[in-house]
Amino acid sequence: MSSVFRFAGLAAALLLAGCQQVNTTSGGAVGVERKQYMFSMLSSQQVDQMYSQSYQKTLTDATSAGKLDNDSSDAKRVKAIAARLIPQTGAFRQDAPGWDWQVNVIKSDELNANCGPGGKIIFYSGLIDQLKLTDDEIAAVMGHEIAHALREHGREAMSKAYGVQMATQLGGLAGLGQDSLQLANTGVEYLMTLPNSRQNENEADLIGLELAARGGYNPNAALTLWEKMGQAGGEKPPELLSTHPADATRMANLQAAIPKVMPLYEQAKAGK
Known part of the structure; x- marks a missing residue:
């Protein structure tokens, strides 16, 4: 067995030994049911x-750079959409609507947005303006x-x-050379980290789709959002080496x- 696979096996074993298996959300209509391994000494509150x-x-x-945007039409749209989506998070986690949610827009040409742990949302104005996003498309990004x-x-x-760090330390003690450790780290990235990142992206697509529909x-x-993103993204690495699904996979x-989720959307529209 090569050092790469021995190392990957060691990392996986350590990950399993130090983690608890949980499912952070209910499956929803889209059926995201995967169990997750979380390091037992790293709590949600710490993250x-x-x-x-x-x-x-x-x-x-x-704020110091004069880039924090609280008053523009973009900021008002983003905050209004967030106000409709955040209550829908209870369909997946009962505790989520009570998080300390924060929603901010930053003036930047960057085509990006994120929602960090605990409900901290940032949208960059370039994403909205350059792609000319509709409210429905902003909701798709935000839900994701x-x-x-x-x-x-x-x-x-x-x-x-x-898990990888612990395996690296033990691998050094076990006599693996630096070249072998570097190769093994690359193997672990491809065998463990990247595939799971693509899986996580797919989960975010599906749950985000349902959140937007419920809102x-x-x-x-x-x-249409991912069509626009694909046109703006230029050349991408092959799906095997990417943290994001290939456009065709994502769209399918x-x-x-x-x-x-369409019945949820129709129900929400009827209830307005």
């Missing part, structure tokens, strides 16, 4: 606190990012990193899930 500090620094830096927070994908990634936003907008998964 939330760590991210909150980083989030506040981002806001402070944006909120889903990462609901599923605690950040904590899950940190748990895996701990009264057309789930078909997820398709979304199209298959839309019929599951």
Whole structure:
């Protein structure tokens, strides 16, 4: 057996030994039921606190640079959409509507948005303006990012990193040379980290689709959103080496899930 696979096996064993198996969310209409391995000494509260500090620094830096946007039409749209989506998080986690949610827009050409652990949302104006996003498409982005927070994908990634770090330390003690350790680390990244990242992206797509539908936003907008993102993204690495699903894979998964959430959208629209 090569050092890469021995190391990967060691990392996986350590990860399993130090983790507890949990399911952070209910499955919802889209049926996301995967059990997750979380490092038992890394609590949700610790991760939330760590991210909150980083989030506040981002806001402070944006304020100092005159980039924090509280009053523009973009900011008002984002906050109004968040106000409709956040209550829907209870369909996946009973505790989530009570999180310390924060929603901010930063003036930047960056085509990006995120929702960190604990419900800290940032949208960059470039994403909205350059792609000319509709409210439904903004909801698709926001639902996707909120889903990462609901599923605690950040904590899950940190748990895996701990397993790799522990294996690296023990691998050095076991006599693996530096070249072997570097190769083994690469193997672990491809065998463990990247595939799970793509899986996490798919989960966020599906849960985000349902959150948007429950909030009264057309789930078909997820398709037009990713079409726009694909046109803006330029060349991408092969799916095997990417943390994001290939465009064709993503679109196929979304199209298959839309019929599951369309009744929720119609119900939300009827209730307005």
